[in-house]
Amino acid sequence: MSHPTIFDVARRAGVSKSLVSMVMRGATNVSDERRARVIAAAEELGYRPNAAAQSLVRQKSFVMGVIVSDLHNTFFADVIDGIDNAVRSVGYRALLVSGHLNADRETEALETLLRLRADAVILAGPAVDIDDVVAAAASVPLVVAGAVSSHAAIPSVTTDxxxxxxxxxxxxxxxxxxxxxxxxxxxxxxxxxxxxxxxxxxxxxxxxxxxxxxxxxxxxxxxxxxxxxxxxxxxxxxxxxxxxxxxxxxxxxxxxxxxxxxxxxxxxxxxxxxxxxxxxxxxxxxxPRTELGEVAARLALERINDGTDVQSVVLEPTLxxxxxxxxxxxxxx
Amino acid sequence: MSHPTIFDVARRAGVSKSLVSMVMRGATNVSDERRARVIAAAEELGYRPNAAAQSLVRQKSFVMGVIVSDLHNTFFADVIDGIDNAVRSVGYRALLVSGHLNADRETEALETLLRLRADAVILAGPAVDIDDVVAAAASVPLVVAGAVSSHAAIPSVTTDxxxxxxxxxxxxxxxxxxxxxxxxxxxxxxxxxxxxxxxxxxxxxxxxxxxxxxxxxxxxxxxxxxxxxxxxxxxxxxxxxxxxxxxxxxxxxxxxxxxxxxxxxxxxxxxxxxxxxxxxxxxxxxxPRTELGEVAARLALERINDGTDVQSVVLEPTLxxxxxxxxxxxxxx
DNA sequence: ACTTTCCCCTGGAACGTTCCAGGGGAGATA
DNA sequence: TATCTCCCCTGGAACGTTCCAGGGGAAAGT
Missing domain, CATH: 3.40.50.2300 (Response regulator)
Structure with a gap:
C-alpha cells in the first residue's frame, strides 16, 4: 500500500540516493550499466517520485491550477482542452477544481490551489468578485479566461x-x-x-x-x-x-x-x-473556445517564467x- | 511573489515555529494572547500553509483525485458535484484531471495523481483499459464511477x-x-x-x-x-x-x-x-448522477480509512x- | 613517476511542515 | 521551604526529494 522512496530504489540497485535521483531526472552523466540497474529497480518496486517532495525542494510544482466556474457548461470543457494542450507541451499539468457557480466555493478553490503551490492559476469564467482575488494575485500569476477581468493587475482572455x-x-x-x-x-x-x-x-x-x-x-x-x-x-x-x-x-x-x-x-x-x-x-x-484556453495558458506560463505583466487578449467570434x-x-x- | 513560511510568521509574532503550527491547526492548549498574535501575523503576511510540506510529513494529502474521462459530457458534472460534496464534508479536496476520452491521457492523469500522492482516486467513466490500472491500485484505493469495473479488486458504482x-x-x-x-x-x-x-x-x-x-x-x-x-x-x-x-x-x-x-x-x-x-x-x-458520485466518494473514503475491501454498488434509474x-x-x- | 583532467559517483544540507520529548514557571499541596 | 502538577511553550528529528561540493580512480599529459 505504501509508496517506495528513492532510498528503497537505491538500496535495491546498490547505488546512492543521488544517483537514483539523477537517473529519474534523465541526467546524461551516468554509466549505462548503473542507469539500467536503477531503472530496473524502480520498475520492480513501482517507484513514483513524490511530487510533494519535489515541489518543496525545487520551489516549483509544475502545476497549472484551473478553477472551473461551472462544469455543467460545456463551454469550459473546450477551454480546458485548450489549457491542457498548451500546458502539457511544456511539462506542466493542469489540475482542475470545480467552482460550482458559487463565489464562496471559488474562493475556496483558489485557496486550495495556492496551498498546493500551483505555479499559476487560471480562472475559467469566474463568478467570484474579482476584488477578492486580487490579494491572491500578489503571490501567484493569475489569468481570467472567458470573462473580462475588471482589475488591471489581472489579465483576461475573452471574445468580442x-x-x-x-x-x-x-x-x-x-x-x-x-x-x-x-x-x-x-x-x-x-x-x-x-x-x-x-x-x-x-x-x-x-x-x-x-x-x-x-x-x-x-x-x-x-x-x-x-x-x-x-x-x-x-x-x-x-x-x-x-x-x-x-x-x-x-x-x-x-x-x-x-x-x-x-x-x-x-x-x-x-x-x-x-x-x-x-x-x-x-x-x-x-x-474560439479551445484557443481561449490556449491563449490563457500561454499568458500564465509567460508570467511564471519572466514575471512581466502581460496584456489582456480579445479573440474574434465567428458565424x-x-x-x-x-x-x-x-x-x- | 514568494510565499511566507511558518518561520516568517513565528518571527513576526515573536514565538516558535511549533507554536505557529499549533495555532494553524487549531490546537486548544495555546494562550489566547499568543494565539491572537500568531493569527494577526499570519494574516498580515498572507501566510498559507504549504500543502506539499504538510503532505510530506503527515503522510497524507487529503486529496481525492478524480479522473474525468470526458468533460464535454455533462453527465460527469453531476457526478463530480456528488464527489465534491461527499469529500468536502470530511476535510478532503477533490482535484480533477481531464482524461480527454483517451486511454493514454487517462493513464497519464492517473500517474499525475499518484505522484501528487492523492489519498484515493476515483475514475469517472474511464475509457482506459482497466487492467492497466490494476497495478496502480496496489498503491492507492481506486473506485470506478459510472462504468462497470471488470476487475474484482476495483469496486465500481453504476446504475442498472x-x-x-x-x-x-x-x-x-x-x-x-x-x-x-x-x-x-x-x-x-x-x-x-x-x-x-x-x-x-x-x-x-x-x-x-x-x-x-x-x-x-x-x-x-x-x-x-x-x-x-x-x-x-x-x-x-x-x-x-x-x-x-x-x-x-x-x-x-x-x-x-x-x-x-x-x-x-x-x-x-x-x-x-x-x-x-x-x-x-x-x-x-x-x-442518479449526484448520488453516483457521492457513493463513489464514500467508498473511496472508507477504503482510505480502514483499508478493507468494499463492494461494488448498483443504483436504480428512474423514468x-x-x-x-x-x-x-x-x-x- | 607525478600531476592533471575527466568521468562517474556520493554524502550532506535544504525545502516547510508535524509531532514528540521535554523544559520553565506558576500555583497548589505538603 | 520543598515538591508536585499542570499549562504553555520550545527545539530537534523526520518526511522524500534536489542540488552542490567534493572524492576516487582511470586515462592522459609531462
Missing part, C-alpha cells in the same frame, strides 16, 4: 461580444431580413455587450432595433418569443442572447405551428452542443450557419 | 441499465404501445445492457422486440430512425440508446413531417441537458416523463 452580435445581424440582413428582434440575456456583462452590438449593427444598416428582455436560459427565450408573437408587428428573424434561449424560442414557434426557418429565422449564440443536436440545427455564433436561417418569404417581407 | 430499459418499455406499454422499436448504441457495455433490458421487458409483456443498430450519437439516431421509417411496419414508439440518439430521431421525424408525440412516441436515456432544452422536451431515463410520449392514436395502433 460586440462583434459577435454584429456578425449575427449582418448575416440576417444579408439574407434580406429587416425586422430583426433581439431577446436579450439580462444584466450580465456579456449580455449587455451582445445587446449593444446588436443595436449598433442594426443602426448601421439603417434598421430599427427592437429588444425584448429575456435571460440566458430556455425560459428567457420562451418569454421573449411569446412577447414578440403577441405583438402586432411580428419580426422575420430573432437573435437570441444564447443557444439555450434560442431553444426556448424554437419550442414556442414549434407549439404555435410556425415554420422555422420558412416563416421565422432564429440565431443563437455560443455554439453549444444543443445548437448542433437540436432537431433543427441552429445557426449561431461560435467563440456558424446551420438550418434556422434563410431568406425571408416574400409574403412576410 | 437493464432496469432502466425496462422502465422505458413499461412506460410505453402502459400508454398502450405495442410496436416499440429500439435503436441501440453499438458495442459499448452499457449499450448491450440497455438492449438486453429492452428485449427482456418486451418479452415479459408478450411483445416482439425489434432492434435496429445505431450508436450513442445524434447520427446513430438519425440512421436508426431512417431505417425504421423505411420499413413497411412502422412502430408507434421508439426507444433510443441515449438522449443524443433520440435527438437524431426527433430531427428525422421533424423533417418527414411526422407529429411527435401524436404519431410516434420517443424515449431517450440519460436525462442530459438536451433532453430538457429540446423544443419538445424528451421523456427519458434518469440516472422522467416529458412531452415525447403519449397514448398511441387509434388509427396507428
Amino acid at each position: 461580444d460586440l462583434r459577435g452580435a454584429a456578425l449575427a445581424v449582418d448575416h440576417l440582413v444579408e439574407l434580406g431580413h429587416k425586422k430583426i428582434s433581439h431577446i436579450d440575456g439580462g444584466d450580465a456583462l456579456s449580455s449587455r455587450l451582445r445587446r449593444q452590438g446588436y443595436e449598433a449593427a442594426m443602426r448601421r444598416h439603417g434598421l430599427e432595433p427592437r429588444v425584448v428582455s429575456g435571460s440566458f436560459t430556455r425560459d428567457g427565450g420562451i418569454h421573449g418569443a411569446q412577447t414578440l408573437l403577441a405583438g402586432d408587428d411580428e419580426p422575420t428573424a430573432i437573435f437570441a442572447a444564447n443557444d439555450l434561449a434560442a431553444m426556448g424560442v424554437l419550442s414556442v414557434l414549434h407549439d404555435s405551428g410556425a415554420d422555422v426557418p420558412g416563416e421565422l429565422s432564429v440565431v443563437g449564440y455560443d455554439n453549444t452542443a444543443v445548437a448542433q443536436s437540436s432537431p433543427i440545427p441552429l445557426t449561431t455564433i461560435d467563440q 456558424v450557419i446551420r438550418d434556422t436561417t434563410v431568406t425571408p418569404t416574400h409574403s412576410r417581407q | 441499465d437493464l432496469r432502466g430499459a425496462a422502465l422505458a418499455v413499461d412506460h410505453l406499454v402502459e400508454l398502450g404501445h405495442k410496436k416499440i422499436s429500439h435503436i441501440d448504441g453499438g458495442d459499448a457495455l452499457s449499450s448491450r445492457l440497455r438492449r438486453q433490458g429492452y428485449e427482456a421487458a418486451m418479452r415479459r409483456h408478450g411483445l416482439e422486440p425489434r432492434v435496429v443498430s445505431g450508436s450513442f450519437t445524434r447520427d446513430g439516431g438519425i440512421h436508426g430512425a431512417q431505417t425504421l421509417l423505411a420499413g413497411d411496419d412502422e412502430p408507434t414508439a421508439i426507444f433510443a440508446a441515449n438522449d443524443l440518439a433520440a435527438m437524431g430521431v426527433l430531427s428525422v421525424l421533424h423533417d418527414s413531417g411526422a407529429d411527435v408525440p401524436g404519431e410516434l412516441s420517443v424515449v431517450g436515456y440519460d436525462n442530459t441537458a438536451v433532453a430538457q432544452s429540446s423544443p419538445i422536451p424528451l421523456t427519458t431515463i434518469d440516472q 422522467v416523463i416529458r412531452d415525447t410520449t403519449v397514448t398511441p392514436t387509434h388509427s396507428r395502433q
Whole structure:
C-alpha cells in the first residue's frame, strides 16, 4: 500500500540516493550499466517520485491550477482542452477544481490551489468578485479566461461580444431580413455587450432595433418569443442572447405551428452542443473556445517564467450557419 | 511573489515555529494572547500553509483525485458535484484531471495523481483499459464511477441499465404501445445492457422486440430512425440508446413531417441537458448522477480509512416523463 | 613517476511542515 | 521551604526529494 522512496530504489540497485535521483531526472552523466540497474529497480518496486517532495525542494510544482466556474457548461470543457494542450507541451499539468457557480466555493478553490503551490492559476469564467482575488494575485500569476477581468493587475482572455452580435445581424440582413428582434440575456456583462452590438449593427444598416428582455436560459427565450408573437408587428428573424434561449424560442414557434426557418429565422449564440443536436440545427455564433484556453495558458506560463505583466487578449467570434436561417418569404417581407 | 513560511510568521509574532503550527491547526492548549498574535501575523503576511510540506510529513494529502474521462459530457458534472460534496464534508479536496476520452491521457492523469500522492482516486467513466490500472491500485484505493469495473479488486458504482430499459418499455406499454422499436448504441457495455433490458421487458409483456443498430450519437439516431421509417411496419414508439440518439430521431421525424408525440412516441436515456432544452422536451431515463458520485466518494473514503475491501454498488434509474410520449392514436395502433 | 583532467559517483544540507520529548514557571499541596 | 502538577511553550528529528561540493580512480599529459 505504501509508496517506495528513492532510498528503497537505491538500496535495491546498490547505488546512492543521488544517483537514483539523477537517473529519474534523465541526467546524461551516468554509466549505462548503473542507469539500467536503477531503472530496473524502480520498475520492480513501482517507484513514483513524490511530487510533494519535489515541489518543496525545487520551489516549483509544475502545476497549472484551473478553477472551473461551472462544469455543467460545456463551454469550459473546450477551454480546458485548450489549457491542457498548451500546458502539457511544456511539462506542466493542469489540475482542475470545480467552482460550482458559487463565489464562496471559488474562493475556496483558489485557496486550495495556492496551498498546493500551483505555479499559476487560471480562472475559467469566474463568478467570484474579482476584488477578492486580487490579494491572491500578489503571490501567484493569475489569468481570467472567458470573462473580462475588471482589475488591471489581472489579465483576461475573452471574445468580442460586440462583434459577435454584429456578425449575427449582418448575416440576417444579408439574407434580406429587416425586422430583426433581439431577446436579450439580462444584466450580465456579456449580455449587455451582445445587446449593444446588436443595436449598433442594426443602426448601421439603417434598421430599427427592437429588444425584448429575456435571460440566458430556455425560459428567457420562451418569454421573449411569446412577447414578440403577441405583438402586432411580428419580426422575420430573432437573435437570441444564447443557444439555450434560442431553444426556448424554437419550442414556442414549434407549439404555435410556425415554420422555422420558412416563416421565422432564429440565431443563437455560443455554439453549444444543443445548437448542433437540436432537431433543427441552429445557426449561431461560435467563440474560439479551445484557443481561449490556449491563449490563457500561454499568458500564465509567460508570467511564471519572466514575471512581466502581460496584456489582456480579445479573440474574434465567428458565424456558424446551420438550418434556422434563410431568406425571408416574400409574403412576410 | 514568494510565499511566507511558518518561520516568517513565528518571527513576526515573536514565538516558535511549533507554536505557529499549533495555532494553524487549531490546537486548544495555546494562550489566547499568543494565539491572537500568531493569527494577526499570519494574516498580515498572507501566510498559507504549504500543502506539499504538510503532505510530506503527515503522510497524507487529503486529496481525492478524480479522473474525468470526458468533460464535454455533462453527465460527469453531476457526478463530480456528488464527489465534491461527499469529500468536502470530511476535510478532503477533490482535484480533477481531464482524461480527454483517451486511454493514454487517462493513464497519464492517473500517474499525475499518484505522484501528487492523492489519498484515493476515483475514475469517472474511464475509457482506459482497466487492467492497466490494476497495478496502480496496489498503491492507492481506486473506485470506478459510472462504468462497470471488470476487475474484482476495483469496486465500481453504476446504475442498472437493464432496469432502466425496462422502465422505458413499461412506460410505453402502459400508454398502450405495442410496436416499440429500439435503436441501440453499438458495442459499448452499457449499450448491450440497455438492449438486453429492452428485449427482456418486451418479452415479459408478450411483445416482439425489434432492434435496429445505431450508436450513442445524434447520427446513430438519425440512421436508426431512417431505417425504421423505411420499413413497411412502422412502430408507434421508439426507444433510443441515449438522449443524443433520440435527438437524431426527433430531427428525422421533424423533417418527414411526422407529429411527435401524436404519431410516434420517443424515449431517450440519460436525462442530459438536451433532453430538457429540446423544443419538445424528451421523456427519458434518469440516472442518479449526484448520488453516483457521492457513493463513489464514500467508498473511496472508507477504503482510505480502514483499508478493507468494499463492494461494488448498483443504483436504480428512474423514468422522467416529458412531452415525447403519449397514448398511441387509434388509427396507428 | 607525478600531476592533471575527466568521468562517474556520493554524502550532506535544504525545502516547510508535524509531532514528540521535554523544559520553565506558576500555583497548589505538603 | 520543598515538591508536585499542570499549562504553555520550545527545539530537534523526520518526511522524500534536489542540488552542490567534493572524492576516487582511470586515462592522459609531462
